[in-house]
Amino acid sequence: MFSRSETNTLHDAADIEKAGQAPVQPKSELQEEIDDRNPYLCTLNPEDDPKNLPLWRKWAAVLTISSASLCATCTSSMAAFTETGLVQDLHTSHEVAILSVSLYVIGLGIGPLFVGPLSELYGRNIIYRTSYVLFFAFTWPTAFPPDIATYLVFRFITGLCGAAFLSVAGGSVSDLFDNQNVATPMAVYTISPFIGPIVGPLIAGFIVQNADWRWCYRTLLIWQFVQTCFLFLTVPETYVPVILKRKAKKLRKTDNPKWRAPIEQQSHNLARMILYSIYTPFRLLLLDRMALALDIWSALLLGILYLAFQAFPIIFMDVHGFNVQDTGLSFLGIGLGMFISLATQPLWNRLFRETAKQHGGHLPPETRLLMGQVGAVLAPLGLFIMAFTTYKQVHWIGPIIGSIPFGSGTIFIYTAVFTYLVTAYRPIAASAMAANSAVRSSFAAGFPLFAGQMYHKLGTVGATALLAGLMTAMAPLPFVLYRIGARLRASSQFAVA
Incomplete structure (x- = not known):
């Protein structure tokens, strides 16, 4: 899980999604002796390794996977432009109509707490397929809502179903490509949400x-149906423990009933895994000030981004007289800025490689905050x-240039x-990311509710x-942590020293 090279930011993006799985350790002499005594323990052969699949596949x-993630997050913001129709047709x-965005985002935020443990037991593919089939099925009541209560309930449920592609999907990308080739495909996936x-x-x-506002959701239904077909046709199982489990099951039928996979020799308690997945993130927030500060910073940013779905119509429709279509186009500035920052990734990778060489091949986690320092200036400036x-x-x-x-x-x-x-809290990286997701989702759900009044x-x-002032107040954070982060990690009961 955490053996990714620390000289590449995108490699660590894979670690974010794979966090929480057991680290792969070199076999000890005792383990090799156990394996020798158990010749019926399945191992990964080259033909079984997902990294050896054809490049096109x-x-x-x-x-x-990337388009599925894009669809899941696109669904969150499309609802902002259907609010007028909701008010008129559902009385x-x-x-209340703004809750269509807030409830969906809350579902996206808490969903990973449940699908993460499930993916470790049953693999990635069954999670993808089940969640997307349910995502498609539960979108129907939002496309043809009988009343506002039904609509809002199913918006929350569809958010839960779409969460799998924000918590599991990155692991599939890193399963398919080795460290030397993962950067480009991971970049494609990373930008999608x-x-x-x-x-x-x-x-x-x-x-x-x-057209009628309901066609937003009917369009999503078409997209989700096509997406579901592609998930069944093009995405293989990539989670190695489950691949070995299937291999062992096949060998028990055709060869010898003694065959076992490593995951079958471990004891798993799903209820305990889910409880741990829920309990640990909040314990981290309560007891670690550094994690809490970073989570609040990123949550404030996402809250402002989702508040923009209420603010841009006020700025461009009320002030500048845009129609609905042109107001939607006004978001192109934010998208352009995101692509520009993504284009700088090779420069950051080179900086991280050179810094790692200066530290004997080990990149200090605080080096990652250099990107945050640039962002801390650009976001409030914009x-x-x-x-x-x-x-x-x-x-x-x-204002579009400012965006x-x-x-x-x-x-x-x-x-x-x-x-x-991920790098500073490696032992509990999954919980660190889950805590961040929970805080971000609460801000993203809450900010649109008061945007209009503000x-x-x-x-x-x-x-x-x-x-802008709130973001400016948080701007010193990456500069301060860059200087004292190592000392804070040394005194933390969660971070690695």
Whole structure:
């Protein structure tokens, strides 16, 4: 799990998703002696190794997994553009309609606490297929809702179902490619859940402008159906313990009933695994100030990103007179900024390799925070530009230009926080990421609920400047942790010294 080279940020992105699995240790002499005494213990042969699949098949699996993740996060933001239709057709208030985004995001946040342990027992494929079939099935009540209560309940359930592709999928990518070749496919997967919330308004804007709002969800149904077919056709099982378990089961039928897989010799208690998956993250938040500070920083950022789904219609529709379709296009600035930051990844990889050489091949976790330092400057800078260009007399391109550095800063901050948590909290990396997910989801769910009142009370300039000020207040965090992080890790009961 954690034997990935620390000289590549994208390698550690794979570790984020694989966190929580037992580390693969070199065999001791005692273990080799046990294996000799047990000749019926299944081992991984070259023909069984998912890394030896044809390149086209591995890339087909990566693209399918990435598009599934894109769909899951795109579904979260598309709902923001259907709120007016919900209010009119389901006879509810705008504040209740906003819950369509909040409840879905909460489902995305808590889902990994359950699907993570399940994937360790039953493999990745059954989780993908089951979750996406349910994702498809439970989207129907949101496309044809009889009332607002039914709609909101199933928005939460679909969020739970879509969470598998944010907690398990990265592990499949690293299962398919070795360390030397994983960077590019991992980059393709890594960008997909970040681009998803930006793609949602682009699609929904065109649909709502030209058709009934329900077609947003009908379009999702078509996408999910095609996606489910591709999941069954192109994504093989890549989790090695489950591959060996299937191999042992086949050999017991055709060869000898004594054959066993390593995972079958371990005792697993699913209830205990899920309880541990829920309990440990919150214990980390309560007892480790460094993890809590990083989680609040990344949560504030995601809260602002989801608040934008309420703020952009106010800025561009109310102030600049955009229609729904053009308002959806206004999110292109954030997406462009995200792609620009992703394009700098080779430069960061080179810096990390050189730094690792200076430390005897070991990259200090605090080095990862250098990306966070850049993001800590760019994100509030972009928000301040947006704030002071939202006047009606300023051309509408001003806030879109400001959203570009905000989008770049978002990717830099998340990459820094995620990889730092994984490398600094390796023994409980899965719990560290689960804690981060829980805090982020709570902020992302809560911020849209007060966005309208805040923008109408403070105005577009004051409200956006307030958000910029909050990000500015958190900006010193990566600089401080870069200097004292090693000392804090040494005194932490969770982090590695």
